[in-house]
Amino acid sequence: MIGEKKLFSKLEKVLARSKADETEIIYFGDMNCLTRFANSYIHQNISVKNSLIYFRVVKDKRVGVASTNSIRELDLKQTLENALEIARQQPEKPDFPGLPKPQKYKTVLTFDEYTASFTPKQRAMKVKQIIRKSSEKNFTLAGAFSSGFGEIAVVNSHGLKAYQPVTFASTNMVVMSDDSSGYASDTSRNVADLDFDNMANRAIEKCFRSQNPIEIKPGKYEVILEPAAVAEILEWLNYIGLGSKPFQQQMSFLSGKIGKKITSGKISIYDDGYKLNGVPFPFDFEGVPKKKVMFIDKGVANGVVYDSVAAAKDKTKSTGHAVTPNYAHEGASGLNIYMAPGKKSLKNMIADVKKGILVTRFHYINGFIDTRNSVLTGMTRDGTFLVEDGEIKNGIKNLRFTDSMMSAFKTTQSLSKETGRVSSWWSALGCMTVPAVHLKKFNFSGKTDF
Amino acid sequence: MQDKLSELIQYLKSRNVDYADCRFERKESESTSVTDSKVDSAFRQINMGVGIRVIANGAWGFAASASLRPTELIKTANRAIQIAKASAITKKESLRFANQEVFKDYYKSPCKIDPFTVSSDEKINQMVKICDILKDSPKVKSSEASMTFYKMKKMFYSTEGAEIVQDIVESGADCSVVAYDGKEAQKRSFPNSLGGNYGTAGYEFVKGIDFVGNAERIREEAVQLLNAEPCPDTETTIIVCGPQMALQVHESCGHPIELDRVLGTEISLAGGSFMTIDKFKKLKYGSDIVNITADATIPMALGSFGYDDEGVKAQRTPIIKKGKFVGYLTSRETAPIINQRSNGTMRADGWNNIPLIRMTNINLEPGSWELDDLIADTKNGIFFDINKSWSIDDKRLNFQFGVEAAWEIKNGKLGKMYKNALYTGITPEFWNSCDAICNKKHWKVWGIPNCGKGEPMQTAHVAHGTAPTRFRNIKVGVSK
Numbered sequence: 001m002i003g004e005k006k007l008f009s010k011l012e013k014v015l016a017r018s019k020a021d022e023t024e025i026i027y028f029g030d031m032n033c034l035t036r037f038a039n040s041y042i043h044q045n046i047s048v049k050n051s052l053i054y055f056r057v058v059k060d061k062r063v064g065v066a067s068t069n070s071i072r073e074l075d076l077k078q079t080l081e082n083a084l085e086i087a088r089q090q091p092e093k094p095d096f097p098g099l100p101k102p103q104k105y106k107t108v109l110t111f112d113e114y115t116a117s118f119t120p121k122q123r124a125m126k127v128k129q130i131i132r133k134s135s136e137k138n139f140t141l142a143g144a145f146s147s148g149f150g151e152i153a154v155v156n157s158h159g160l161k162a163y164q165p166v167t168f169a170s171t172n173m174v175v176m177s178d179d180s181s182g183y184a185s186d187t188s189r190n191v192a193d194l195d196f197d198n199m200a201n202r203a204i205e206k207c208f209r210s211q212n213p214i215e216i217k218p219g220k221y222e223v224i225l226e227p228a229a230v231a232e233i234l235e236w237l238n239y240i241g242l243g244s245k246p247f248q249q250q251m252s253f254l255s256g257k258i259g260k261k262i263t264s265g266k267i268s269i270y271d272d273g274y275k276l277n278g279v280p281f282p283f284d285f286e287g288v289p290k291k292k293v294m295f296i297d298k299g300v301a302n303g304v305v306y307d308s309v310a311a312a313k314d315k316t317k318s319t320g321h322a323v324t325p326n327y328a329h330e331g332a333s334g335l336n337i338y339m340a341p342g343k344k345s346l347k348n349m350i351a352d353v354k355k356g357i358l359v360t361r362f363h364y365i366n367g368f369i370d371t372r373n374s375v376l377t378g379m380t381r382d383g384t385f386l387v388e389d390g391e392i393k394n395g396i397k398n399l400r401f402t403d404s405m406m407s408a409f410k411t412t413q414s415l416s417k418e419t420g421r422v423s424s425w426w427s428a429l430g431c432m433t434v435p436a437v438h439l440k441k442f443n444f445s446g447k448t449d450f
Numbered sequence: 451m452q453d454k455l456s457e458l459i460q461y462l463k464s465r466n467v468d469y470a471d472c473r474f475e476r477k478e479s480e481s482t483s484v485t486d487s488k489v490d491s492a493f494r495q496i497n498m499g500v501g502i503r504v505i506a507n508g509a510w511g512f513a514a515s516a517s518l519r520p521t522e523l524i525k526t527a528n529r530a531i532q533i534a535k536a537s538a539i540t541k542k543e544s545l546r547f548a549n550q551e552v553f554k555d556y557y558k559s560p561c562k563i564d565p566f567t568v569s570s571d572e573k574i575n576q577m578v579k580i581c582d583i584l585k586d587s588p589k590v591k592s593s594e595a596s597m598t599f600y601k602m603k604k605m606f607y608s609t610e611g612a613e614i615v616q617d618i619v620e621s622g623a624d625c626s627v628v629a630y631d632g633k634e635a636q637k638r639s640f641p642n643s644l645g646g647n648y649g650t651a652g653y654e655f656v657k658g659i660d661f662v663g664n665a666e667r668i669r670e671e672a673v674q675l676l677n678a679e680p681c682p683d684t685e686t687t688i689i690v691c692g693p694q695m696a697l698q699v700h701e702s703c704g705h706p707i708e709l710d711r712v713l714g715t716e717i718s719l720a721g722g723s724f725m726t727i728d729k730f731k732k733l734k735y736g737s738d739i740v741n742i743t744a745d746a747t748i749p750m751a752l753g754s755f756g757y758d759d760e761g762v763k764a765q766r767t768p769i770i771k772k773g774k775f776v777g778y779l780t781s782r783e784t785a786p787i788i789n790q791r792s793n794g795t796m797r798a799d800g801w802n803n804i805p806l807i808r809m810t811n812i813n814l815e816p817g818s819w820e821l822d823d824l825i826a827d828t829k830n831g832i833f834f835d836i837n838k839s840w841s842i843d844d845k846r847l848n849f850q851f852g853v854e855a856a857w858e859i860k861n862g863k864l865g866k867m868y869k870n871a872l873y874t875g876i877t878p879e880f881w882n883s884c885d886a887i888c889n890k891k892h893w894k895v896w897g898i899p900n901c902g903k904g905e906p907m908q909t910a911h912v913a914h915g916t917a918p919t920r921f922r923n924i925k926v927g928v929s930k
Binding site: 032034035036037038039040041042043044045046047048049050051052063064065066067068069070075079082083086087089090091093095119120121123124125127128131140142143144146172173174176248249250251255256325326328329363364365366367368369370371372375377378379381398400402425445446447448449450 | 488
């Protein structure tokens with residue numbers, strides 16, 4: 001960690017040398033440690049210290065972006081020059097709205113000393129603990145446990161200054177027998193929040209109960225999607241429909257539908273960088289504070305997230321969801337996504353099902369089939385069960401679903417009061433925080449052999 | 451830098467590790483995208499550092515740092531040793547590492563025109579020209595073109611004495627168009643979706659793609675798709691075009707033959723494989739005309755290199771021979787399990803990641819058919835063009851692919867266009883239904899720059915040589 005004062009001083013020194021009309025510097029440095037295990041032993045174990053520094057400059061309405069991973073002053077100066085050189089070679093961008101002005105930030109705690117100091121040995125001992133639990137049942141264990149820390153800063157030539165230190169910890173585990181498996185996961189800013197025993201127990205129980213799976217025919221079924229399954233669906237819906245680019249291209253399932261009811265009134269989906277029961281982060285990669293954005297509010301399409309460039313195009317304001325400049329052409333993206341919970345316990349939701357399927361998790365979802373109709377496909381895995389008369393009866397062989405998610409969400413019966421935090425590739429910056437969802441109709445279009 | 455790596459190897463030897471390698475990588479990348487004839491983003495990045503992989507107490511440790519200061523490199527080496535010792539807490543047995551010929555060598559990929567010396571003006575003008583054609587219709591909502599280039603310097607040193615330096619240049623480009631009529635939106639891409647086509651070559655690779663000659667066609671096809679019928683739900687004969695075949699090979703053959711995946715080391719995220727060791731040299735994977743090879747030596751192909759990130763020389767290996775499963779992609783750690791030596795497929799996504807078994811160029815070898823003859827020989831069926839969606843189960847059996855556009859085949863001729871077309875199958879059933887593959891004239895290597903695997907996720911650059919291929923009795927149009 002360089003620290004707020006030293007980092008600002010270092011970046012502002014480079015900023016002062018810039019000959020551009022406007023200059024922005026983003027710093028993202030971290031130490032990411034990850035322990036992977038499979039076949040009940042640790043097979044990969046890494047620790048990576050890196051930093052990425054992005055320069056965005058505007059000169060005579062021309063924009064250039066360059067980046068380096070070296071924090072040496074000489075390399076920073078050279079990268080600034082590279083950004084200027086790129087800008088000089090570009091045509092003018094008359095639509096560029098200018099870099100954001102100084103902002104005010106609410107305080108949010110995103111750093112935990114204990115997590116920052118977590119050692120490889122401590123990670124290995126946690127893994128050993130859950131290996132022992134699964135081995136006691138003659139099951140094998142695979143998964144990953146990561147922890148780390150970092151700091152993110154944004155400064156620009158208008159005087160904007162944003163800084164946030166972060167820690168992160170995530171784990172996922174798959175417990176396996178010869179013909180079944182079970183899954184559990186969690187993520188937090190604080191490693192002490194991860195309850196390894198509880199997760200291992202849940203994964204072991206799923207593995208145990210899904211042994212000797214029976215085959216059922218594909219078709220439309222009542223389903224309960226557990227939080228990991230819901231999060232995987234939301235991750236794709238976010239990608240194909242909740243950001244500015246697909247919305248503006250008319251490729252989003254929200255395009256042309258703002259103000260219209262598109263799901264059951266029980267469904268609300270939103271992004272909130274300040275909410276503490278997820279993995280909070282307060283500003284975006286332009287230094288703009290994150291606003292709470294309702295994507296779907298009680299079933300009604302409400303809006304998408306914006307960065308400053310996309311916002312200018314739609315004559316609105318940035319919602320604080322800019323990504324790093326190298327991905328800016330992909331548009332803004334939500335990183336702290338929530339689905340509002342319901343009032344029932346998962347147990348009571350299962351009790352409501354006469355005949356249906358309980359899905360723990362999906363594999364390899366893809367949402368490009370028909371984005372305007374939010375058609376997704378994917379496979380179930382690691383704990384798929386037949387529910388009859390309100391009870392889990394059998395494990396079943398995995399199924400492929402292909403369905404319009406907005407149509408499926410129209411049949412929402414209930415949502416669980418319990419929520420799960422599910423990490424994604426942006427785990428340092430946020431996660432999905434979602435309940436289990438009970439749908440009356442969900443289309444399974446195919447099956448597999450296990 | 452080579453001196454620093456030599457000193458680092460000496461230090462690691464002095465710490466009595468079982469094995470260590472140090473990998474320096476400097477990667478320069480440039481990406482420019484143009485939307486509706488305006489520059490959307492122009493970005494250049496330099497990223498470098500050293501990754502140190504250690505076996506100590508019979509287990510792996512890896513640490514990496516962007517700082518190249520000698521004191522920081524020593525700290526990083528110590529961290530790798532500390533991590534390996536932590537890994538050993540759960541070890542069942544010490545890991546085996548296959549013997550390997552030790553190389554001291556230099557490799558340079560083919561590159562006629564260094565893309566980093568070509569002016570931005572030239573690149574942008576070309577992309578604007580493409581967008582101008584793509585957007586020339588009132589039905590077009592957006593048009594995009596992009597170019598991306600990489601230049602890598604890689605150095606690999608090991609305690610066994612390996613000293614390998616490689617210079618690799620990669621180039622790629624794509625364009626796409628979205629048509630919209632107030633209700634429907636449809637997209638077409640060229641020369642491939644998912645980022646376009648890439649090669650291990652210089653700017654000449656991008657110049658060789660006929661964007662201008664194809665832009666009008668894909669624009670008109672995107673507009674036609676707005677009024678196209680949905681693909682019918684049926685079982686029929688399908689012909690899959692080259693770029694979609696590339697993804698078919700990638701998902702249903704390339705991934706399941708990765709021996710680390712087969713052995714369960716990727717199971718929690720990317721999944722396992724149905725091509726388990728008990729099926730090795732026994733499974734009838736496909737029909738007799740199906741021959742698939744892993745070949746990292748094809749000039750200009752995106753999955754080509756001189757040496758992998760364990761210092762093993764690039765090779766050509768049979769995978770499927772006359773339909774029979776005969777080969778895996780292996781590493782020095784996994785190869786001994788099937789009594790082989792590594793076939794050189796361990797690659798890392800940069801200095802800051804550990805190498806994993808990755809596809810190289812996994813190719814469906816050409817058959818004997820002319821494309822026109824193949825279509826004429828097909829009484830009823832559907833022709834599937836380039837990819838739009840992809841999904842496969844965690845053992846690589848049940849797959850479903852969607853394409854941007856498909857065409858009816860009726861009495862040996864292409865007929866009406868279908869939108870949102872899908873086909874689905876079970877991998878060995880599908881490949882055993884293959885009855886025709888087009889010849890060398892129609893065979894092309896498709897570079898895929900975004901193959902994901904591992905945790906944290908690593909992106910590999912791989913490729914697949916394919917030609918249009920026919921399959922019988924395939925389920926299609928299963929969108930709802």
